[in-house]
Amino acid sequence: MDALQPLLNIPAFSVLEPLVSRLQKFNQQPQNPLTVRAELNLEQEAKLRETLKRISENVVRNQSLPFGLFKDSLHFARLLILPGADHPERYGSSLVLMANVDGSVHDFLSELVMKAGRGLDDVFGACEGYPEADRRNYATRLVFLTEKLIPAQAFYINTIGRGVKQIVQEDQLRQAIQVFLQQVDVQMLSSARELRKVVIAFIKKNPHLLWALAPAAQPSFWWKAKEQLRLVVLAFLGALVVTWFWPLLLAWLLVLQTKESKDQEERRRPPLLRLTQLRAPEDVYTHNQFSAVGYLKSGWVRKTTVKVALSVVHASLRHVFNKGNLAGVPFLGLEGVDTIHFARWVLIDDDRRLLFTSNYDGSLESYMVDFVDKVAWGLNLVFSNGQGYPATRWLVMDGARNEQKFKDFLGNHQLDTDVWYTPYGHLTAVNIANNAAIRQGLQGEMNERQAQQWLARL
Amino acid sequence: MNQLSDQDWNDLQALVVRGYGNLPSACYLLLTITDVVVAKKYLTQQLSLLTVATQKPEQLAMNIALTAQGLQALCVPENIIKGFADEFRAGMNTPHRRHILGDEGDQAPEHWQWGHQQSLHLLIMLYAVDWPHLEKAVDEIQQALPAAGLLLQQRLDSESLPQQKEHFGFQDGIAQPYIAEFDSNAKDNAKGVALGEFVLGYKNAYGYYTQRPKVDAKLDVQNCLPVDLEGSALKDLGKNGTYLVFRQLQQDVAGFWHWLQQAGEKADIDPVKLASKMVGRWPSGAPLVKAPDEDAPDLKALDAFAYHQEDPEGYRCPLGAHIRRTNPRDSLPPEPGSEKSMAFSDRHRLLRRGRAYGAPFDASMSPTEFLKKIAAGKVDNQDRGLHFICLNANITRQFEFVQYTWANNPNFNGLYQDPDPIIGSRGRVAQRLSGATDDFTMQACPVRQKVSDLPAFVRTRGGAYFFLPSKSALQFLLTDLVS
Numbered sequence: 025m026d027a028l029q030p031l032l033n034i035p036a037f038s039v040l041e042p043l044v045s046r047l048q049k050f051n052q053q054p055q056n057p058l059t060v061r062a063e064l065n066l067e068q069e070a071k072l073r074e075t076l077k078r079i080s081e082n083v084v085r086n087q088s089l090p091f092g093l094f095k096d097s098l099h100f101a102r103l104l105i106l107p108g109a110d111h112p113e114r115y116g117s118s119l120v121l122m123a124n125v126d127g128s129v130h131d132f133l134s135e136l137v138m139k140a141g142r143g144l145d146d147v148f149g150a151c152e153g154y155p156e157a158d159r160r161n162y163a164t165r166l167v168f169l170t171e172k173l174i175p176a177q178a179f180y181i182n183t184i185g186r187g188v189k190q191i192v193q194e195d196q197l198r199q200a201i202q203v204f205l206q207q208v209d210v211q212m213l214s215s216a217r218e219l220r221k222v223v224i225a226f227i228k229k230n231p232h233l234l235w236a237l238a239p240a241a242q243p244s245f246w247w248k249a250k251e252q253l254r255l256v257v258l259a260f261l262g263a264l265v266v267t268w269f270w271p272l273l274l275a276w277l278l279v280l281q282t283k284e285s286k287d288q289e290e291r292r293r294p295p296l297l298r299l300t301q302l303r304a305p306e307d308v309y310t311h312n313q314f315s316a317v318g319y320l321k322s323g324w325v326r327k328t329t330v331k332v333a334l335s336v337v338h339a340s341l342r343h344v345f346n347k348g349n350l351a352g353v354p355f356l357g358l359e360g361v362d363t364i365h366f367a368r369w370v371l372i373d374d375d376r377r378l379l380f381t382s383n384y385d386g387s388l389e390s391y392m393v394d395f396v397d398k399v400a401w402g403l404n405l406v407f408s409n410g411q412g413y414p415a416t417r418w419l420v421m422d423g424a425r426n427e428q429k430f431k432d433f434l435g436n437h438q439l440d441t442d443v444w445y446t447p448y449g450h451l452t453a454v455n456i457a458n459n460a461a462i463r464q465g466l467q468g469e470m471n472e473r474q475a476q477q478w479l480a481r482l
Numbered sequence: 483m484n485q486l487s488d489q490d491w492n493d494l495q496a497l498v499v500r501g502y503g504n505l506p507s508a509c510y511l512l513l514t515i516t517d518v519v520v521a522k523k524y525l526t527q528q529l530s531l532l533t534v535a536t537q538k539p540e541q542l543a544m545n546i547a548l549t550a551q552g553l554q555a556l557c558v559p560e561n562i563i564k565g566f567a568d569e570f571r572a573g574m575n576t577p578h579r580r581h582i583l584g585d586e587g588d589q590a591p592e593h594w595q596w597g598h599q600q601s602l603h604l605l606i607m608l609y610a611v612d613w614p615h616l617e618k619a620v621d622e623i624q625q626a627l628p629a630a631g632l633l634l635q636q637r638l639d640s641e642s643l644p645q646q647k648e649h650f651g652f653q654d655g656i657a658q659p660y661i662a663e664f665d666s667n668a669k670d671n672a673k674g675v676a677l678g679e680f681v682l683g684y685k686n687a688y689g690y691y692t693q694r695p696k697v698d699a700k701l702d703v704q705n706c707l708p709v710d711l712e713g714s715a716l717k718d719l720g721k722n723g724t725y726l727v728f729r730q731l732q733q734d735v736a737g738f739w740h741w742l743q744q745a746g747e748k749a750d751i752d753p754v755k756l757a758s759k760m761v762g763r764w765p766s767g768a769p770l771v772k773a774p775d776e777d778a779p780d781l782k783a784l785d786a787f788a789y790h791q792e793d794p795e796g797y798r799c800p801l802g803a804h805i806r807r808t809n810p811r812d813s814l815p816p817e818p819g820s821e822k823s824m825a826f827s828d829r830h831r832l833l834r835r836g837r838a839y840g841a842p843f844d845a846s847m848s849p850t851e852f853l854k855k856i857a858a859g860k861v862d863n864q865d866r867g868l869h870f871i872c873l874n875a876n877i878t879r880q881f882e883f884v885q886y887t888w889a890n891n892p893n894f895n896g897l898y899q900d901p902d903p904i905i906g907s908r909g910r911v912a913q914r915l916s917g918a919t920d921d922f923t924m925q926a927c928p929v930r931q932k933v934s935d936l937p938a939f940v941r942t943r944g945g946a947y948f949f950l951p952s953k954s955a956l957q958f959l960l961t962d963l964v965s
Binding site for chain 2: 202303359476480
């Protein structure tokens with residue numbers, strides 16, 4: 025749909041704008057990835073680093089970008105300074121802003137400019153092409169940021185449709201029920217069903233919890249139908265490609281296999297000081313951020329492979345792994361990962377580099393262990409096209425299974441995330457799903473067994 | 483299964499294969515190297531006294547470990563030191579490790595009795611059949627120290643408690659990883675945890691060799707080091723060695739049982755039962771999964787049990803109980819109850835070699851007696867606790883993972899605000915921000931029972947990461963490497 029955007033610049037087509045914007049919204053997901061990348065002015069870098077440091081000291085409330093202002097639409101956000109592709113030969117460093125937002129990226133951007141225009145000046149004022157001081161207003165700031173938007177080739181949402189407001193509210197609900205339960209004399213009740221009724225009665229009596237009795241907002245019927253249709257079409261196209269072009273795919277794999285045997289693995293281990301620096305801000309909250317960048321292997325075969333792989337990854341994330349379990353396919357014996365909130369893959373610098381960021385539960389060690397143990401194949405599919413990655417066979421085998429080499433590879437490519445915001449730092453993805461199930465369990469009738477299972481969530 | 487040659491058995495320090503249960507008196511000497519030339523000479527002389535795996539001493543055993551600073555003090559070249567694990571080189575006291583290990587606030591390294599100084603180089607561990615034998619050995623070393631270029635920083639004594647208990651009154655040290663290579667009766671197809679998880683130079687649970695230091699063969703002038711099994715031309719400095727994690731954990735026995743008495747009254751549950759729910763075993767050691775209602779001393783050393791089949795909900799052994807977190811067996815994803823789940827837990831095991839220190843709160847070691855004593859107001863200020871020592875090949879994936887991801891993490895296994903009730907750190911930042919207290923949840927039907935505001939019963943008083951080299955590696959490290 026973004027391809028239609030230039031058309032709107034032609035006056036005659038501007039009447040179509042409302043229609044295009046509706047179409048865009050329809051094609052979007054309920055949660056969307058915002059990525060702004062703007063080239064940095066070398067002379068401003070030092071000052072920007074100070075500003076970012078100041079912001080990170082109090083991400084929720086600060087003079088420049090108080091992320092707490094966006095508590096109804098913003099999940100995670102980060103700011104990082106990305107070194108240029110040929111840095112230091114050519115400078116080319118850039119400032120990257122990423123956010124996982126409810127609703128459209130454009131709506132969020134205008135909210136951002138509206139509420140924190142001057143703060144954006146503090147940050148993006150360090151970038152080339154940012155409006156001059158006397159020309160800064162809502163429109164010029166918005167145009168700048170919109171022009172710097174770049175797409176994510178693949179994007180993971182833990183549970184499509186669950187907004188930040190819902191997550192925060194449902195946690196308040198659980199906490200209120202927990203406090204209430206401490207006052208209930210369970211001995212006086214004869215069954216789990218009865219106890220559940222007592223809990224529901226408590227919620228009915230609390231005006232500020234009444235919302236919980238209605239089911240959580242869902243994407244519209246039409247949107248879901250469209251997503252189903254999208255899946256069917258993609259699956260059909262996929263099947264068509266496999267049936268008609270399987271010899272080509274096979275030949276492609278053989279070519280990759282010969283390339284794999286010649287590719288160089290990275291031998292260097294990340295310097296200890298660098299690791300100490302990267303680890304220092306981690307494990308303050310229940311979840312963490314991860315940002316990394318690397319060069320793709322040269323040649324069109326690898327570039328095409330990574331693009332196709334990312335499309336396949338994106339389609340499966342959007343249509344299959346969209347309910348809290350990443351890459352789990354029980355009947356194939358594939359184990360899933362339930363600790364990732366959001367992740368994205370962004371091709372940059374004319375597809376020379378791949379930028380990956382994620383928000384995950386627990387320590388980096390446990391995150392890496394999940395990769396090594398459970399979804400090494402999925403990581404290999406994309407990242408084995410990156411220079412220096414541990415050797416793979418047939419694109420998906422080995423690679424990340426080589427624990428030490430894989431951990432060293434990540435250490436060599438991890439970036440500092442200068443600012444990171446989380447609105448629910450005490451909750452894991454599993455907690456969030458459990459909270460949603462608690463709320464859902466307030467609906468309808470339950471038999472004794474169901475009531476027991478529901479109460480076990482508390 | 484790996485094959486260990488006679489040479490390997492004579493190379494492994496015996497602490498790797500046994501905890502010296504027959505030698506109840508122990509002493510740990512923390513030393514600084516003040517004169518490297520003299521110290522090397524002295525330590526080389528001591529090499530013949532180093533207890534190796536083929537020996538089973540009945541009176542005295544000695545093992546030696548080094549810190550990363552110790553390697554520097556021995557003038558080991560930097561390019562060799564770089565081959566050691568990152569966490570060992572960085573040490574326990576980095577900003578990040580303070581977070582994850584819970585060494586913050588009044589438990590921060592600045593307040594420790596030992597371990598925060600840069601000058602901790604060497605750990606000599608002595609084990610003896612009784613105190614007179616131990617004292618004699620310590621005296622001999624202490625007298626030699628001034629002339630040996632070594633300075634004693636700290637002496638830590640340990641004495642095993644009666645009935646293999648720890649200070650709170652529970653039987654300890656029951657669950658240890660099974661290593662088939664260390665079991666002379668093991669069958670060829672015996673399944674256990676991979677040897678490479680606990681000893682460097684062997685394949686680990688992923689089927690790979692863990693990162694370890696290797697050196698140029700030319701440096702090994704005495705030709706004492708083994709070759710690199712991975713096929714390089716280098717000599718393997720890590721083989722038959724491992725990393726040793728040492729933490730001095732002070733236990734507040736009176737505070738623990740006093741709190742249990744009060745919390746038990748409030749929650750209408752017997753304090754000993756509440757404590758057992760927190761531990762996951764009864765004072766005798768009987769696991770709650772097998773003995774849910776009351777202590778069953780006939781099951782006291784039982785280790786052959788799992789969680790998923792018998793107790794998936796945690797009705798018997800709570801999901802957040804100490805032993806269910808530090809060794810979750812088959813209870814965690816992927817596929818709880820399966821071999822895969824067991825394999826996952828087995829990649830995070832520790833070989834425990836810790837011992838209690840300080841006089842028991844009451845000689846009976848019985849919680850009921852402890853409670854009576856507290857009720858009578860007989861509380862002392864004695865320093866007591868555990869000299870926690872564990873061995874592992876990968877400190878980050880094993881010790882730190884268990885301590886953070888399983889013990890300290892309040893969100894472990896779907897919980898929200900429940901750190902390990904015994905050893906977990908309290909008041910973590912994320913919890914503070916959300917206004918949450920440190921709780922302990924006992925799953926039950928129709929609904930869980932909860933106790934809130936758990937104080938810290940265990941405090942870190944010292945700690946460091948050491949390398950426990952093979953005998954040959956130690957011999958190599960004591961030679962003159964800068965020529």
